[in-house]
Amino acid sequence: MKKTRVVLSFPPDKVEEPVIYRLIKDHDLMVNILRATIDPGKQGRMVVELSGEESSLSPAFNYLERTGIRVEPLSREIQHLGESCTSCTACVPICPTGSFELDRSSWNVSFNSDRCVACLSCLDVCIYRAIDVSLE
């Protein structure tokens, strides 16, 4: 079993494609939708966690690419700019998945990208602009 979190970007003409159905039915994957914005006629984005056999995952990615859906790893989305961060902790209670961890001996805040679902809640909360989003 392999688990991976990816961002799916749908071009406007593909938002009506039943992509999730295909991933489950044809590719035997478990799909956990972490976040989604899909509007008819507009570009859509979906953060999903895909779990399945290694042998199922790569044909599934091929299917997505063939369909015109861009697949990107989630970790590339949100970046914590350590240089700008002062470890004030304002982001800590705001993140719904607990991606910001406070080390209570050094009092430094670190970012655990494995937990991040790119909900972007932290973006407006960081007064130092220490969180960068590569896709918006």
Added chain:
Amino acid sequence: MSKKSIEEINAKIRSGTVAVFTAEEVIDLVRKKGLKRAAREVDVVTTGTFSPMCSSGAFFNIKQPKEKMKLGGGWITLNGVPAYAGLAAADIYVGATAIPDGDPRNNNGRPGKFRYGGAHVIEELVAGKKVILAARAYGTDCYPRKSREQRIGFDDMNEAFLFNPRNCYQNYNVAVNLSDRPIHTYMGLLKPNLGNANFCSAGQLSPLLKDPFYRTIGIGTRVFLGGAQGYVAWNGTQHNPEAPRLENGTPRKGAGTLTLIGDLKQMSPKWLRAVSFTGYGVSLSLAVGVPIPIIDEAMMESVSVSDEDLVAPIVDYSRYYPTGEGEAQLGEVTYAQLRSGSIELRGKQVPTGCFSSYAKAREVAAHLKTVIRDGAFSLTLPVSPLPGAKEGLP
């Protein structure tokens, strides 16, 4: 124990024999060695804080061009941010919260981002960058020039000094939201129904919490300010020594404040940062470190108070704070509880966040300790006490 004078301590600084501890280190020292012995062994305790404070700004005196211009009574912006020009021909004041005209502000419930303002102008100058000055004036016989547009930096200014009417708030509210919608405040985003609790103090490292009755911190006290040496110029605005206090002397809510002044040209972007509060505005975060001379045992007792023995009031920012209606205070918590990551309120575990960086406050206190040990920072006696200090004397 015999009392130690500032002069004795400064002599030790000069001879390189001074014993300096941070306000955090000294807590353990007193626990281990006891008050008497610790007071004998320690000469100076360094405090520190790094936190946003809106009541900040800087005075600039801009060098005159060949044909002189009277900015006073005129109009001036720096990178589009309006500055105050109601002074003499070349003096202006840039407030941290000033924002460019036409900048997207809060609108129809949409929170503004406030990406650029006075604090950013100050930060850029401190980082050695130039900003665009644009000015108009009415012109006089002695100052004929009526407009000016030029890129300027510190080299184009005779003086540039930070002058903050209020810093180092001695304690502050813990902000929560009892309503059913999220609110944007100067204490950050407060999620509905007690979704989070935000606080803003360095607690056991905070300068005025370690000298609760202002026995050693007063007008004229030399401090570490934004990377340079600065001074306490006056009590800060809203200074309220009458706030209710715990038995250990520390206030249970916002109390004393300091007006600080320092040479901006010597400050560093490491210790001075512009910040943007979504839905509220621009502000300036600043490192302040104040050394506390251990003049007697009572002073040692004050500086060794820990987060377990410091409390802050919990205030609802959805109703009581903005309107003055409803419950004034929802409770009181210790800083140790706030730092643990959550507090219990109305039967709920509420996660906590802070705007004052404890990691940076520690760095400030450690830095100040180093420069005092190196003999690069000597202590001062206040020229005059802050209001309220007399009542606190034992």
